[in-house]
Amino acid sequence: MTPRKRYAAVFVLLSLILVMLVLINIMTGSVKLTPAQVTEVIFGGGSDAMNRNIVMEIRLPRVLSAVILGGALALSGYLLQTFFANPVVGPFVLGISSGAKLAVALCMIVLISSGHAATSLLMVGAAFLGALLAMGFVLLISLRVRSVGILVVCGIMIGYICSAVTDLIVTFADDSDIVNLHNWSMGSLSGMSWNEVRIMFFITLICFGWAVMISKPIGAYRLGEDYAKSLGVNIRTLRIMLILIASLLAASATAFAGPISFVGIAVPHLSKNVLKTTSPLVMIPACFLVGGGVTLFCDGIARTILAPAEVSISSVTAVLLAPVVIAIMIKRRLR
Amino acid sequence: MTKDFVLSTEDLTVGYDSPIIRELNLHIKPGERLTLIGPNGSGKTTLLKSLAALLKPMEGCVYLDGRSAGEMSGEEVARHLASVMTERVKPELMTNRQVVETGRYPYTGRLGILGEEDNRAVDEAMAMMDVGDIADRLFTRISDGQRQRVMLAAALCRDPGVLILDEPVSYLDIRYKLDIMKKVSDIAREKNTAVVMSLHDPDYAMRYSDTVAAVGYGGTFRIGSVKEIFTENFIRSLYGIEDVDEALFPTKPWF
Numbered sequence: 291m292t293p294r295k296r297y298a299a300v301f302v303l304l305s306l307i308l309v310m311l312v313l314i315n316i317m318t319g320s321v322k323l324t325p326a327q328v329t330e331v332i333f334g335g336g337s338d339a340m341n342r343n344i345v346m347e348i349r350l351p352r353v354l355s356a357v358i359l360g361g362a363l364a365l366s367g368y369l370l371q372t373f374f375a376n377p378v379v380g381p382f383v384l385g386i387s388s389g390a391k392l393a394v395a396l397c398m399i400v401l402i403s404s405g406h407a408a409t410s411l412l413m414v415g416a417a418f419l420g421a422l423l424a425m426g427f428v429l430l431i432s433l434r435v436r437s438v439g440i441l442v443v444c445g446i447m448i449g450y451i452c453s454a455v456t457d458l459i460v461t462f463a464d465d466s467d468i469v470n471l472h473n474w475s476m477g478s479l480s481g482m483s484w485n486e487v488r489i490m491f492f493i494t495l496i497c498f499g500w501a502v503m504i505s506k507p508i509g510a511y512r513l514g515e516d517y518a519k520s521l522g523v524n525i526r527t528l529r530i531m532l533i534l535i536a537s538l539l540a541a542s543a544t545a546f547a548g549p550i551s552f553v554g555i556a557v558p559h560l561s562k563n564v565l566k567t568t569s570p571l572v573m574i575p576a577c578f579l580v581g582g583g584v585t586l587f588c589d590g591i592a593r594t595i596l597a598p599a600e601v602s603i604s605s606v607t608a609v610l611l612a613p614v615v616i617a618i619m620i621k622r623r624l625r
Numbered sequence: 626m627t628k629d630f631v632l633s634t635e636d637l638t639v640g641y642d643s644p645i646i647r648e649l650n651l652h653i654k655p656g657e658r659l660t661l662i663g664p665n666g667s668g669k670t671t672l673l674k675s676l677a678a679l680l681k682p683m684e685g686c687v688y689l690d691g692r693s694a695g696e697m698s699g700e701e702v703a704r705h706l707a708s709v710m711t712e713r714v715k716p717e718l719m720t721n722r723q724v725v726e727t728g729r730y731p732y733t734g735r736l737g738i739l740g741e742e743d744n745r746a747v748d749e750a751m752a753m754m755d756v757g758d759i760a761d762r763l764f765t766r767i768s769d770g771q772r773q774r775v776m777l778a779a780a781l782c783r784d785p786g787v788l789i790l791d792e793p794v795s796y797l798d799i800r801y802k803l804d805i806m807k808k809v810s811d812i813a814r815e816k817n818t819a820v821v822m823s824l825h826d827p828d829y830a831m832r833y834s835d836t837v838a839a840v841g842y843g844g845t846f847r848i849g850s851v852k853e854i855f856t857e858n859f860i861r862s863l864y865g866i867e868d869v870d871e872a873l874f875p876t877k878p879w880f
Contacts, residue, residue: 377717506737510727514714519679520707521730522699568718571736 297572300565304579308357311586315356316349318594353586355482355490359543360553360585361578362494364561365501366539367554368577372508372570373532376438378619380554381421381540384441385448387551389424390417390544391475392452395459402463410489410546417545421537424448429533477548477604479589486546493542497535498578504531505570512568550585551604552611557581559618584611630688631655631786631819632676632706637685639668639675644683646672646844653819655786658810660830661823662854663840664864669823670711670791672840676821677708677789690786703731707780708789709773715765721775722760725751728779743782750782751775753815754808770801774808781812788812790822794829802826806833827873831855839863 317323321344331338331345367380381387397416431444456475501508507528510518519525543550561576562568588606595601632653638644645668653659661669674680676687678694687694689705697705707728716724728750729743739747751757754774759767764775773793780788793809794802810833813820824830830837830851837854839847841863847854854860857874861867 503735506730506733506735509737510730512714512716512719513724513727514712516679516710516712517714517727519699520677520703520710521727522701522703524699562718566718567723568716569723571738 293567297565297567301576301579304564304576304583308579308583308586311583311590312353312357315353315586315590316345318590319344319349320598351482351484351487352479352589354487355546356479356586356589357582358487358490358494359479359547359550360557361582362490362497362539363543363550363553363585364557364577364581365498365574366536366543368558368561368573369501369532369536369539370554371558372511373529373536374432374438374441375511376441377559377622378438378442378555378615379445380552380556381536381543382449382549382551382554384428384445385424385452386421386428386445386537386540387544387549388449388452388456389427390421390541391549392456392459393417393420393423394545395456395475399459399463410486413545414489414493414542417541418538420452421541421544422533424452425533425537474548476602477550478592478600479547479603480593480600482546490542490546493538497539498574500531500535501574502571504528505574508532508570547603549604551608552615553581553585553607556611556614556618557584559614560584629654631690632821633688633691634676635686635688637675637687638683639671639680640683641671641680644844646840646846648685649846651676651838651848653787653821655819656813656817657836658813658820658822658834659836659838659848660834661821661838661840662825662827662830662863664842667840667842668844669840673708673789673791673821673823674710676787677706677710678702679708679710700731704783705785706787706789707783707785708791709776709780709793710791711795717765719764720761721756721764721767721771722747722751724764724775725756725760725779725782728782731783746782746784747778750778753781753811754778768801770797770804773797773801773805777805777808777812781816784816785818787819787821790820792823792825795825802829809833827855827860 313325313328316328317325323341323345327341328345331342332350363381370379370381370384371377393416394413397413427448428441428445432441435441460475507518507523510521510523511528515525518528540554557580558573558577561573561580564580565572565576567573585607588610589603592601592603592606630652632651634649634651637649637651638647639649640646661672663669671680675682678687689697689702694702725747726739729739729747730737732743733739748757751760754777756771756774756778759771764772767775790809794805797805806829809820809822812818834851836848837851839854839859855874860873
């Protein structure tokens with residue numbers, strides 16, 4: 291089978307799986323729906339007002355945001371792995387998600403206590419600043435030490451510090467705010483509105499397009515910095531773009547759903563192994579599809595396994611994806 | 626005049642924080658093979674990197690086909706000049722053909738998708754470097770010698786006027802050393818490509834160069850024909866081995 295045919299086959303398969311997952315996720319819940327009912331509501335408007343409400347106002351926005359944010363996290367992880375030329379980094383282990391989380395928590399508390407409503411764009415902005423700040427720390431460390439092990443440990447430390455400060459803030463917040471904040475800081479996709487879906491869609495779309503536009507330098511960068519330079523790649527510009535896109539993607543995911551662990555590390559590997567290539571023009575859309583699917587799958591488990599209670603999505607992704615990360619590290623060590 | 630030379634320099638001073646080699650004026654013709662020799666740490670790699678536009682010159686200028694390289698875009702430089710440095714990377718899941726294809730990037734559009742002409746150039750370069758039969762194997766799974774051939778093919782496929790090679794045969798066994806050196810000479814002869822390379826082994830430098838430049842400590846630089854440079858006394862002083870009591874050059878070739 292030629293690589294091109296393989297890519298086409300895999301992409302068709304991945305899309306089918308994603309559509310299936312979307313359907314299943316919309317069907318399941320405290321009110322069970324049949325596929326016919328779901329398609330009726332989505333395509334035909336539907337006559338049953340309650341079903342329509344459940345699908346259009348609760349489940350569909352949630353499912354879409356799982357796909358968009360999962361894709362965003364996976365793409366962010368892929369770009370970071372490219373940047374550090376290392377497979378065991380991602381927005382969560384580098385502390386970027388936690389930095390974003392801290393900034394959002396601060397922003398929420400300040401706004402709520404002063405009586406303002408926190409808009410989604412403001413949250414994303416705060417998350418982006420927090421992500422860049424955490425990224426800045428990581429970069430400072432990476433300038434001083436070349437060891438990736440130390441880098442990852444430092445990232446986890448930064449993550450812990452940010453989480454600790456976030457917890458502190460949450461503790462001092464008013465009781466009524468805590469419930470909201472606590473849910474969010476554990477990572478949850480519940481209660482997404484169409485407005486939020488729209489915003490995350492546009493941010494992710496811009497980042498996706500931007501990433502595709504720099505796929506040529508990314509492709510050259512796989513063969514090392516000097517080699518990429520010899521092909522006329524401006525390394526400094528490439529690195530800045532990688533950081534900005536990766537941070538923006540991780541920030542928007544964190545702003546809307548709180549920190550979601552390990553999707554960013556594990557998904558690029560899963561995609562790479564399925565497609566047997568590292569070509570960025572293939573990897574960028576593949577990471578997005580696989581990331582969306584994996585996150586949707588995990589969210590499905592998070593909301594059904596202990597229904598009517600919900601598990602935080604980060605717990606599910608950790609249980610399912612951390613072993614993948616361990617497997618990657620073992621495999622690399624053995625090679 | 627700089628126009629007749631594919632690569633020339635004007636008062637080129639190279640180095641990182643402090644100058645290593647000062648005010649160099651080189652003039653290299655198409656098809657010429659210039660070899661840099663000299664002890665480790667004398668600045669050969671720094672000079673090569675500066676010529677290849679991987680390192681900004683501290684002062685002076687590099688000209689490609691009579692045009693200042695500093696005023697060209699990165700991709701434009703890459704269309705005139707290709708380099709294979711000693712950086713050794715392990716790109717994941719890349720076939721040899723995909724590695725060579727990246728060499729064509731300076732000719733492609735924004736997304737780096739190769740056209741018909743690009744694919745033809747890749748095929749030709751791979752055939753010339755005898756790596757056509759391993760095109761679909763993974764770059765990480767072939768021998769060092771084969772890898773060097775693939776890297777040469779990647780440099781060759783963009784049809785550069787100048788090829789810059791940093792120690793192209795270090796860490797290879799004798800079979801590949803001879804093979805790579807022969808291929809480099811083929812490129813210079815058949816494609817009329819100027820080759821600037823550094824070699825550790827004076828023996829190879831003698832056999833595969835048209836011009837030799839000796840780079841010594843403290844930025845000393847002497848350029849000349851093989852005969853002019855390879856005198857017993859000069860080579861001894863260049864490498865600081867005046868007191869070693871052994872003949873440097875065999876009276877007869879060993880092969």
